[in-house]
Amino acid sequence: MAENGTPALVAFRAENSAYSLNDARKAFAEQLQLSTNDQMLRSKTEVDQLGFAHERYEQYYKGIKVEHASYTLHAKQSAVVSMSGDFERISNLNVTPALTAQSALQAALRFVGAKKYMWQDAAEEAGLKQQDQNPSATYKPQGELVIVENQRAIGSEQLGQPVLAWKFNVYAQQPISRAFIYVDAHTGEVVLQDNIIKHVGATGTFATAYSGTQSSATETATGGYRLRELTRGLGIETYNCKKGNSYTAAVDFIDADNSWTEYNNANFDNAALDAHWGAQSTYDYFKNVLGRNSYNNAGAKIKSYVHFDDTPGGAGYENAYWNGSVMTYGDGATRFRPLTSLDVAAHEIGHAVCSSTANLTYSNESGALNEGFSDIWGAAVEYYKAPAKQTWLIGEDIDKVRPALRSMSNPNAESQPDTYGGTYWYTGTGDNGGVHTNSGVLNHWFYRLTVGGSGTNDKGTTFSVAAIGIDAAAKIAYRTESVYLTASSNYAAARTYSIQSAKDLYGAGSAQEIAVTNAWSAVGVGAAYNTTPPPAAVTYCASKGTSVAYEFIDYVKLGTLVRTSGADAGYYNGTALAAPSIGAGTSQTVSFSAGFTGTAYTEYWKIYIDYNKNGLFTDAGEQIVSGSSSSAATLTGTFTVPATAKSGATRMRLIVSDNTATPSCNSYSYGETEDYTVNITGGAALTGGSLAGTNSLTGGTPLGNEQAKILEVYPNPASNMLHLSLPGNAEAVSVNVLDARGAATMGARYEGNGQLNVAALAKGMYMLTVSDGQKVFHQRFIKE
Structure with missing residues (x-):
């Protein structure tokens, strides 16, 4: 579940997929409980290397786009296997602007x-x-x-x-x-x-050791060769801002013989070679290792501008950034050397990848994830192109003051947390909520996932993580960012989605899934992997009445479960309530009643218990009540729990509907569904056989087609004493009298035994509201 209570990930059993991609509207309506004001509009579809199709939908409320709220259907061969994302529950929001x-x-x-x-x-x-x-x-x-x-x-x-x-x-x-x-x-x-422009810390961005002069694709030009090439996507181009701040005034770097050795000069012109080679290396990594064609997966041109400087008097610009369109590099000053090293290029282009995938909002935890993923790509690209370098140090060779900007292996060394909420965890508002500080947790997770290790974190939790290597770790991280994360995702979501990514890539229960889970435990996000396999999660179909304008469920009782309620918008999920125990082979009684807003209509009741815990209510013997009634009083049904019922928690579903054909799944017109958990004791672990049980309807008011039971008052009109008769001769618990305006009046006095003294009331019409402790009844009367 997401923090707002909506599901972050819904997975379906592969053998019984609930939806196809053509059922997107139905899937969202049933799983997210959309209101009439909510719309989900498809924004893009991608097919990955595993054969999964991913359809992303953006959320709209009353036709207005909800920022950072999107949901994706993940399908294989058109069958939806899971859906994930962030859905915002919005109500009563005024969408008419007061400002132009x-x-x-x-x-x-x-x-x-x-x-x-x-x-x-x-x-x-x-x-x-x-x-x-x-x-x-x-x-x-x-x-x-x-x-x-x-x-x-x-x-x-x-x-x-x-x-x-x-x-x-x-x-x-x-x-x-x-x-x-x-x-x-x-x-x-x-x-x-x-x-959009992401700065590194207070003064700069990420970088590792310079890589020296590398072979690099160029393009012929007037006077020789320039730093452009067209073999990678739509091209990679590098320009000279000449220590200015204008992109349009930037010019090409030109070399006469395509041997760029003279660029190692006092002006640091060789920084352009690092930027150009770094952009090419990053493109190659994403294309060759992760199958992504440039940062937007459509071959977008990568432009880099070096010698950028907007400081007064050209004092030296100590930063590098992706501005949403191009790469920008300063020459540094007191803190940094020119910021054009390999992992700076990979880090900043990583921001471009993020903006085209998860688009993580640049603040608080989502911003820390944004920065952390860019560090991951800095490390991964550096290891890919220069494995002899210090992969886990970020910015060690451009930093003149500190050993490095950040350490992925030991974040504490550079005042970053290695544990969620631990030492150096930042809770203030500076730096967009600590995006360059709290990214240390994701950095260290990736390090632990790659190289493994054991120890005790800042929360006192011992951990042990098996290494899976940087290639597998990077593929899991990439799938997490590009497939599952959304703009508002936090660390908890990153854990959930990276585990799912490991399952997608390497299988459920794989060494990679175990390592991902344990690496998150190492950094204080979630528990370690449970080697005792839990029972497979059961997913139940949705059931909901689209209107409760006339009837709804207002009372349910089974053993220790007792709930009185009003209308619950067509569906109530009571599965988190304490579950009553019912023994296998025992006789049980379930009580229930309908509430009506006006006339008591004939309603059709169906109650199910999933005895074999397979997520279905259609197995023999699982429908424990079936019948109709127009009564508002409490009804009862008796049933025998099969001796072969499976022990443990399972689901009971109650449906009241005005249509006898209403099934156990899907939406229907009028009525309500309620789900509860029941605990079966003394049952068997089902390996076969039938669920033979019995059910009959006895006691209370039988489920027939009797006349509706209402509050009766007489005489009406009344002068002194009004007699009240509740269904089943029940005693009134509360009695209220309202005048024609709907205001409470104190002129009447209930004397018990169905006697209401109205002698002191003024002449006129009144509304009577009477409760028997379970249901509320309304009736008009006239005082004469």
């Missing part, structure tokens, strides 16, 4: 506070139009109305609540920043900043 997009944009710009924006630079605007081959292209933000969680109301009950917001892509030139800014469409407050 222009007013909201002004609020966003005040929040960013830049001196100059990209759309204010005519050359950059012209360059964008040329790059996109679109004369209408512009950096000026265009407002989009969305629904998003408020992530900035720290300390307020509004934190995490969905709001209607204007979304803007704001690209600032001085100082450099680019982020999605979300402005509350009613209050004008900024509720979320999701950075």
Whole structure:
């Protein structure tokens, strides 16, 4: 389950798939319990190397897109085997904005506070139009109305609540920043900043040792050769910003003889070779190892700009970033050397991969995952191209001050946590909620998964992890990020989805699944793998009444289970309630009743118990009650639990419907379904044979077609004493009298034994509400 109570992953048994891809609407309606205001619209379909088809759907509420909420159907041969994602339960949200997009944009710009924006630079605007081959292209933000969680109301009950917001892509030139800014469409407050340009720590980004001069594809040009090539996707290109901050003013690096040795100079022009070779190496890794064609899986061109500097007087730019379109590298200053090493390229292009897959929001835990996955790709690409280097240190050779920016093998060495919530775990609001600090947990998980090891973490939990190697670990991490994670995923979701990815790739119960689980335990996320295999989870079909406007279930009793209720929107999941015990071979009585909002109609009751725990209610003997009644009083049914019933917890399902043909699964028009857990004791482990049992309907009010039972009052009109007669001659527990306006009146007095003294009431019509402790009855009377 996700933190909001909706399912993060629903897996179906392969031998009995509940849905095909053509049943997407039905699958979402039944498994996510969609309201009439919810819509799921397909955004993309991909087929992976395992033959799985993944259809991703975006959530909309009243036609407005819900940011970071998406759900994916995972299918093989069109049969849905699982579905996963994040679904936001939204109700009563006003989707009419009080602010115009222009007013909201002004609020966003005040929040960013830049001196100059990209759309204010005519050359950059012209360059964008040329790059996109679109004369209408512009950096000026265009407002989009969305629904998003408020992530900035720290300390307020509004934190995490969905709001209607204007979304803007704001690209600032001085100082450099680019982020999605979300402005509350009613209050004008900024509720979320999701950075597109991801900075490394306070001053820089990730890097490892320089790789020296490498062979690298180039392209002929006037004067010799330039750093461009077209053999990888749509191409890889590297440009010289000449210590400026303009992409459009950047020029090619040219070498006369294609031997670039003279670029090792005081100006650090050899940084361009590292950037170019790094981009090619990263492309090769994703293509050759993970089967991904560039960061968007469609061969997108990778552009790199080196010698970028927007500092006053060209003091040296100590950063590298992916700006949502291109790679940007500074030359460094007091902290860093030029930031163009191999794992910097892999790390930053990894951000581009993330934006095209999980699109993890750049704040708090999702932001820490975003950074951590980029570190994983930095390590994986470096190991792929330069295995003799220090794979688990990030930025060790560009950092002039510290041994490294981060250590994946020992995050504590660089003030990062290696345990969720442990030493150095950051809980403040700086650095977008500690995205560069708390990423240490994912980094260390990947390290442990790769090399194994044992010990005790910060929570005092001992662990032992078997190594699976960096190739298998990276494939699991990639599937987790590209298939399962969604924008708002946290560490708990990463654990769930990486375990599922290991099952997909290597099989349930495989050494890889065990190692993934134990590696998460090592970093304090979840328990270690249980070597005692739990019983296979049973998935039950959905059943729900689409309307409870007239009838619903209002009372259920079986042994120690007793529940009185009103309408529950067509379905109530009571499986978490304490389960009553019923012994195999014993006779049991179940009690139940219907509630009516008005006239008591004839209703059809069906009650099931899944005796053999196979997820179905259609086996012989599993329907324990079947019949009809128009009574609002308590009904009972007796049944005998088969001696062959399987011991342990299983499901009981009650259905009341106005249609005799209503089955145990699927939705139906009028009525309600309720599910509960019952515990069978003394039963057998079923290996065959029948579930022969008996059921009969006795006691209480039989399930026939008797007349509806209502509250009777007489005489009506009444002058002094009104006599009340409840169904079954029950005694009234509470009696209330309302006047014609619906207001309570104190002029009447209930004297017991069905006697209501109305002598003090003024003449007129009144509404009487009477309860027998279980049901509530309504009746009008006239005081004369």
